[in-house]
Amino acid sequence: MRIPLPDVEAERSFHRNMMRIAAAGDRKSELLDDPDVPLTEVYEDELAEMRQSFEHRLQQVAGENYYDTATAYLDGERDDWVGALAAYYLECYYRLQERYTVDEQIFFLVILRYQNCFTVNLSFLTGDFGPDAVRYESAKHVEADLDDQAQQQLYADCQRSQHEAANYLREKTDCIREAVPDPDATPFEQRRYGGFVHVTGREGATFHEILESLSPDRDRFDDEPSTPGLVAEGPETERAKRQFLVDASVEI
Template sequence: MGYQRERFNGSIDVLHERAVRTPLPDKEAEREFHQNMMRVADGLDRKAEMLADPDVSLLTAYERELEAIAESYRSRLQRVVGDEYESVALSYARGERDDPFAAIAAYYLEGLWRMQQRITVSEMLFFPIILRYPDCFTVNIRFAAGHTTSESIRYESPEHLVEELNDTHDELYTSECLYSQKEAAEELEAFAEIIREEFPDPDEVPFEERKTGGIVSAGGRKGSEFSSMLKRVEPDVDRFEDIMTEATLVQEGAEAKRTEEELLPEGTFVL
């Protein structure tokens, strides 16, 4: 991941109002999609466990979560683009390639590169939407100005406080931060369960019960305050009806605009 952060620096334009649509032609493809989403859910559980532990820093908890999401992205990239996805994305960024697979590689790496900045960059909201349709799924990576939504939970990190406090106030503030993190941990566990319910195991759940699903999540930071949100999104099943044979970039659907209007403050700038 450090290699991507140092070497890959594309353009936010590759993400703007676009999503990656990936086919699910058979059980094997469904299993891989399910396994990737379970990595994300498991990452949330680990993050929740760390937030509830007063001896673990919030930064460490976020790093462990990011590792799970990054592994999910890498798995998709390897399946769609191949093992050389990083060099392919760099070729796209340099203008040496403009084919769909290079664009998809750049899309995912751009999203991952910017997501890695959530801890260091204040007032940037990571706002992805993942939708499951009967024969495909879409990943719409979005970023917005600000650090929270109308439904986000908020919690504090004492290690990110800039102001200096005297010993008495510092102890009280740290105690309040740890309490807010412990409360947030319970919510994160609930978020993980939503992911498991929306994207169930294809070997255990009938097709009619798993053929659609969706989530939108959001995470950001402002100073020492962090926020997280995850909720269900109902996909528009009439949007995609044709059978696909390979992944492609598509325009984001109405679901993205709808969730944006529901969750983000009016006038928020969406990247």
Template sequence: MGKQRERYNGSLDVLHGRAVVTPLPDGDAEREFHRNMMRVADAQERKAAMLADPDVPLLSAYEREMEGIADAYRTRLRSVVGDDYESVALAYARGERDDDAGAIAAYYTEAIWRMQQRITVSDVLFFPIILRYPDCFTVNVRFASGHRTTRSVLYESPEHLTEGLEAKHAATYVEESLYTQREAAKLIGDTAGIIREEFPDPDEAPFEERKYGGIVTAGGRKETVFSSMLERVEPDPDRFAAAPTRPGLVEAGPEAARTERELLPEGAFVL
């Protein structure tokens, strides 16, 4: 009987109140960061196109979006930790190593694992913030209670309806749900433009136009209702006065606290 592969089951403690900081020491690093952010923008556009298509189940669009974000995290993991990042994350979780690479591996692996769980979990909001500073960028992955922010767009999923409806009412409900998806698709598609504006191509935009940028996104669901949000965030110019020399974990920063105050409904809290 073959040895069963150990499965990663981490803890939200590795995420809570912390972010990953990654230096941007040269043009190659800036280009890689830009490519990763364009993958996130592409994922938003794909989600919008799928939501607008009545033949595509909403869950498929949701799963595709999560996988696009997870792929961006895996790319960062491989660039910092290497292809064996899952083993590194497991070693860190077991207390067998306590270095920057192990902490980053555990952080992103935990984020990916939690995102995969969200596909079937209700009332958990995925609430990350990505910020660009002159010499580095940070990724702060957060999960919050509830299913929406105060500025989320909402849309319905007929596939998640558990109660039975009469044929007449069921047809009306499906049509109304598809309408909410089409309306949400317009807004979600536009958010890809925000990402492209906040993180421009380093080969096309001068440094003064790209040294600061930021976005906060949020997505969740409650039973049949899904939510989505993406907005700009202004990075704190006083943070990272001294350029980080290597990737590592840092405190989430004042921008995270500000977005929580502005966007989380009363009574919601970061997990």
């Protein structure tokens, strides 16, 4: 998806939405580090934040009746970019609700800021994570009949891995803030380009997470968009998939 940034007010809206995502990452790191918070609650909290972000974007694109717009597009009753984007966002949100219950599905998000627009690439993949991913365990997802001592050891091991993941996220969430600085406090030349990639997934009881800065290709676009629309996947996303994943293929 390519969204125009025609003026400072549009940049402010984009910045506020990205700061919500960064704050959600900070909160996730705190919850992961809390031994009294089950991992399932960590992701329920993250999903609630994502729902707000998706609803914000859907309302911007299609208005308050975005659900009707999306279903009309899917039913063939309309064929325009508003319906296409609404259907895309809605389908992705439904997939997000499943991503911690469906095994072996990789959530891949790339957000890139260009001079006069930004792009959002949200896809769901199959494949394997490379060595750059942080890995942590969930005791609730272990399917094994263990005695008390083994259960205690498993819980301790999971807490240690979640603590390491929390430290990782705590260090990485600033890359979101650096990618989309405040337009009221940052000169235009310093905020024209930026980006990040966020990849998560589950394989059995093991969860994976990647959050890294990503540099946009400055020669990718040579026009000024007037409306949001769907565009082909950029070279930045293709490079990120090769860097962070193994044998990845797109489901949606």
